[in-house]
Amino acid sequence: MNLKSSSTHNATISIQRLFKIRLSAMTPRDMQEDHRVATPLELLFDLVSVIAIAAAAVGLHHALAEAHYLQGIVQYCAAFFAIWWAWMNYTWFASAYDNDDTLFRLLTIVIMAGALTMSAGIPDFFASMDLGLIVIGYVIMRLAMVVMWLRASINDAARRKTTLSYAIGITVVQLYWVGLYLAHFSSFGLFFGGFGLGIILELLVPALTERHGTTPWHRHHIIERYGLLNIIVLGETLLAGSLALNQLNSSEFTMAFIQLAISSLVIVFSLWWLYFSREEQLKHKQLKMALIWGYGHLIIYLAGAAVGASFALLVDIMAGHTSTPLWVGHYAVAIPIAIYLVGLWFVRDRYVLSASAKSVLPVFALFILLIPLAMDLPGIAILLICCVYLRSHLVCKTTIPGEH
Structure with a gap:
């Protein structure tokens, strides 16, 4: 009888431990915490x-x-x-x-x-x-x-x-x-x-x-979190590039699909490079800056994901799955890329860059909007490579040695 009672008691304790909810005080995190990363x-x-x-x-x-x-x-x-x-x-x-x-x-x-x-x-x-x-x-x-x-x-x-x-x-x-x-x-x-x-x-x-009263958010943690979401958003373009390569076994396949896949890779890598440059995002924690930077990223994310959707549209156009004109597909890619560049200028470059480097992204955004009138995706990809090079060159030229 005692053995049975003891077994029942132990089982009860085990069940209680199994369903026990660990609660901790939700106190503010340390805003200066070292090595704060995404969990x-x-x-x-x-x-x-x-x-x-x-x-x-x-x-x-x-x-x-x-x-x-x-x-x-x-x-x-x-x-x-x-x-x-x-x-x-x-x-x-x-x-x-x-x-x-x-x-x-x-x-x-x-x-x-x-x-x-x-x-x-x-x-x-x-x-x-x-x-x-x-x-x-x-x-x-x-x-x-x-x-x-x-x-x-x-x-x-x-x-x-x-x-x-x-x-x-x-x-x-x-x-x-x-x-x-x-x-x-x-x-x-x-x-x-x-x-x-x-x-x-x-x-x-x-x-x-x-x-x-400002909440105790961690600046470097927020910057990392936003960067991770941007990588996810840019992944939509890589997915569209893989859709182009999937046409290899299709009767509609042409070399244009290879061109599209290569262009998508170059474009997404250029957009990644421009975002993850050495210049810091979110210069300080003042409320106005936090709101501009935090809200302004919606422009970047919207445009980044739209680039992927537009590449998928181009795959459909080239495969004959839609009657949408090819020039519409090219502009569907060019417009969100231009918006992405302007968004990045809005939340970062106009605050952290000086001299001529500050205007590189808006100027190239304008050029990219004009490209589909004369050239197609390779032209946009080449223009983005030039944008990455020129911006990096001007930043290095105007940066004081030892500063980043």
Whole structure:
């Protein structure tokens, strides 16, 4: 009898230990912490985000192939904003308060589930303007963030007004999104007018809330996190290049597909090189700079993923799967590349470079917009190589020896 009671007791203890949730105080992270890098959980979160980004890029690709240019671009921007904004808010919060306890991990899993739900809803959004799954997934992600901000408010007394303002602001905007979905706008213009207002409300939450007290985010950690997402975004172009090589066994194959694959590799490598130059991103932690740099990256990410979608469009054009003219495909590649360069100038080069080096990216962006009138993809690729070389040469020429 005693043996039986002892076995039951031990089993009970084992079950309690199995389901025990380890909770730690969500205190502010050290803003000067050495060797702060992305955690495995953050990398897993990025992996889920890339699925949603790929879904948005595929939607843009098919919209362009079907000649739904304006509507497709607007839908792409709307879907991408939802993906990026949820990613960005989690990233900055984790930089400031990630305590890696069980509840933080579970809430991150909930956010990832919301991202997957959004990914599942993107095809329906492009096909029929059905926003249902996107709204459900987005609200799941954002409400999980509300819980995180409330946890931070408990342990960070000095920034309680800031953390509570985040929780309240996010909640109010989610009510707006649900109301927008339930309104069932029949007009394309009215719907996206309402969507634009929602974006403004979302952007205002951090801009106004951080004025109560800046959250303790880690500068180098944020720079690394943004760089990792940019690599993911540029990966969309590499995927399109592989689609071109897949045509090797196709009856429609021509040497133009080899040219396209090589051009895509050169272009993505050039864009990578320009982003990951020696000049530092985010020069300081002032709120104005943080907002410009943090928000401005949306331009870079939107354009980077659109380059991949445009290369996929070119594969369809060359294979005869769409009636879209070839010159449209070339401009579909050139325009986002130009926007990418301008975006990089906007968030970094105009702050960190001097003399003539500061204007290299905008000037080459203009040249790239003119290239499709006379040349095709190799011309764009060669121009980007020249851009990388000239910018690097001018920076080295104007940099004081020993400085980077």
